[in-house]
Amino acid sequence: xxxxxxxxxxxxxxxxxxxxxxxxxxxxxxxxxxxxxxxxxxxxxxxxxxxxxxxxxxxxxxxxxxxxxxxxxxxxxxxxxxxxxxxxxxxxxxxxxxxxxxxxxxxxxxxxxxxxxxxxxxxxxxxxxxxxxxxxxxxxxxxxxxxxxxxxxxxxxxxxxxxxxx
Numbered sequence: 001x002x003x004x005x006x007x008x009x010x011x012x013x014x015x016x017x018x019x020x021x022x023x024x025x026x027x028x029x030x031x032x033x034x035x036x037x038x039x040x041x042x043x044x045x046x047x048x049x050x051x052x053x054x055x056x057x058x059x060x061x062x063x064x065x066x067x068x069x070x071x072x073x074x075x076x077x078x079x080x081x082x083x084x085x086x087x088x089x090x091x092x093x094x095x096x097x098x099x100x101x102x103x104x105x106x107x108x109x110x111x112x113x114x115x116x117x118x119x120x121x122x123x124x125x126x127x128x129x130x131x132x133x134x135x136x137x138x139x140x141x142x143x144x145x146x147x148x149x150x151x152x153x154x155x156x157x158x159x160x161x162x163x164x165x166x
Contacts, residue, residue, distance in 0.1 A: 001042055001058060003030020009044060011058035020059030024052060033074040033115060035083070037097055043083045045071025051085050051095060063100030067093060074115030086112025090146075108153045110146025111138075125160045127151070 003009040007027035011020040028048025035043045040056035047070040053062040069088030076084050082094045082103055088111045094103040114127050127150065147164075154162050 001034045001036070001044075003032070003034070003044060003046075005029045005031075007046070007048075009034075009042075009052075009054065009058050011042070011056070020055075020057035022054060022058055022061060024048070024050070024061055024064065028070070031070075031072045032085075035075045035077050037077040037083075039097075041097065043075045043077060043085070043097070045073060045075065045085055045087070047072070049087070049089075051075065051083065051093065053083070053097070053100060065093070065095050065100050065102060067091065069111070072113045076116040076118045078118045084116045084118060086114065086116060088113070090149075092116070106153070106157075108146075109149035110142075112150065114150075125154055125158060125162045127154070127162065127164045 008023045026048045028046040032045030042054040050064045052064045067087035073086030083097050092106040
């Protein structure tokens with residue numbers, strides 16, 4: 001599975017056969033890495049500010065949820081049936097994987113572009129830095145402030161060790 005800057009999302013077999021594609025409206029670039037749930041549904045964010053659930057052939061939108069900003073964070077599907085994903089609106093979303101209903105949000109205070117990782121009781125939380133902000137010419141002081149806000153929020157929410165990778 002992969003998405004394009006042109007706003008088209010593709011599904012291929014392991015032998016390279018195209019099995020499906022979709023182009024949601026409004027059109028936006030797919031910069032978010034997709035996640036596949038245990039039921040085969042595909043979850044992906046879009047620069048149009050929406051999170052999508054697609055069928056396994058990526059030929060149909062099952063639901064979409066608006067956020068307040070571009071969704072470039074990689075979603076994670078939890079054992080509790082929720083899709084967790086960050087948005088450029090500075091919020092982490094927990095979305096019901098079956099219905100698309102928003103269960104809760106957390107305001108981190110800055111853009112969330114890093115992939116989300118989940119664990120039922122984490123001893124370790126990993127934050128991966130993405131170069132998207134720097135490539136988009138986000139000022140370094142703003143990038144540092146957003147990262148600081150995210151790390152501060154994580155420290156308040158968990159006793160786990162927090163690692164930052166690049």
